[in-house]
Amino acid sequence: MEVLRVWEERLRELGVRVANALVEMGDLEGAARHLRGLADAEPASPGVDTDSHGAALCMAELRAMEALVWLRIGDVAAARQCAADVAKDEAKAQVTSGYLDALVLMADGDFDAAAERWRELYQRAEWDGLAAQNLAVSLLYTGKIAEARKLLEALIEKGNSFHALTFNLATVYELCTEQARTKKSTLAESVARMPLREEGWEKQAVDFKL
Numbered sequence: 001m002e003v004l005r006v007w008e009e010r011l012r013e014l015g016v017r018v019a020n021a022l023v024e025m026g027d028l029e030g031a032a033r034h035l036r037g038l039a040d041a042e043p044a045s046p047g048v049d050t051d052s053h054g055a056a057l058c059m060a061e062l063r064a065m066e067a068l069v070w071l072r073i074g075d076v077a078a079a080r081q082c083a084a085d086v087a088k089d090e091a092k093a094q095v096t097s098g099y100l101d102a103l104v105l106m107a108d109g110d111f112d113a114a115a116e117r118w119r120e121l122y123q124r125a126e127w128d129g130l131a132a133q134n135l136a137v138s139l140l141y142t143g144k145i146a147e148a149r150k151l152l153e154a155l156i157e158k159g160n161s162f163h164a165l166t167f168n169l170a171t172v173y174e175l176c177t178e179q180a181r182t183k184k185s186t187l188a189e190s191v192a193r194m195p196l197r198e199e200g201w202e203k204q205a206v207d208f209k210l
Contacts, residue, residue: 012038012058019065028073035066039085060089067100076107102134111141129160137168145176161191163207170209184208 015038022031039062067082083100098121105114118135122128132155136148152169166187173183188208 009058012062016062016065019069023069028069032066032069032073032078035062035069038062039066060086063089064097064100067104071103071107074107076104079107080104099130106134106138111138114138115142115144127158129155129158129162129165133162133165133168136172140168140172140175145172148172149176156187156190159194161194161203166191166203166207167209170207174209181210184210 015034019031019034019038022028022034039059063082063085067079067086070076070079070082079100083097083104086100087097098117102114102117102121105111105117115135115138118131118138121131122135125131132151136151139145139148139151149169149172152165152172155165156169169187170180170184173180173187177183185208188203188205188210191203191208
């Protein structure tokens with residue numbers, strides 16, 4: 001049965017690759033429905049244990065992927081349903097649905113609630129750049145620009161430099177200071193001084209809105 005389980009996992013991985021290809025081609029609805037089919041599909045082999053930890057984890061991950069695609073499409077209701085499905089499997093699959101819930105709140109325009117959810121996630125792990133960056137964006141939409149700026153600048157000081165971070169911080173500078181160009185240039189210089197990482201990185205002027 002171990003061989004059957006391995007092949008089930010390989011087929012599921014192939015299915016995810018197909019979904020990625022559909023996203024790259026711009027067929028987002030097709031990708032979402034394909035992921036839904038993968039998550040709903042029963043194993044082809046009757047001897048495979050569908051209640052195993054690995055299977056549950058994969059189902060929750062597929063639902064999470066589907067939710068992200070629906071969010072890109074703009075179908076908040078479908079994304080919310082996927083997030084609810086992930087939450088049902090959370091205890092067994094050990095996959096958190098907190099991030100999905102927060103993203104759904106942002107997509108729904110409820111930035112006050114989203115900020116609270118991101119703050120909870122950030123307080124659990126202050127090293128989490130995703131939570132901090134999205135908390136800052138939510139704060140920005142609720143008018144708390146100073147706090148958003150502080151969070152984003154702290155991420156830069158910790159050595160982060162991903163595109164969304166530099167772009168959003170540049171936007172904050174444009175909103176809160178008349179010396180935005182100077183601030184953005186200083187930001188670009190700070191990122192340029194960061195040590196190279198193994199995965200490598202390359203920045204362009206657009207990353208800093210210059």
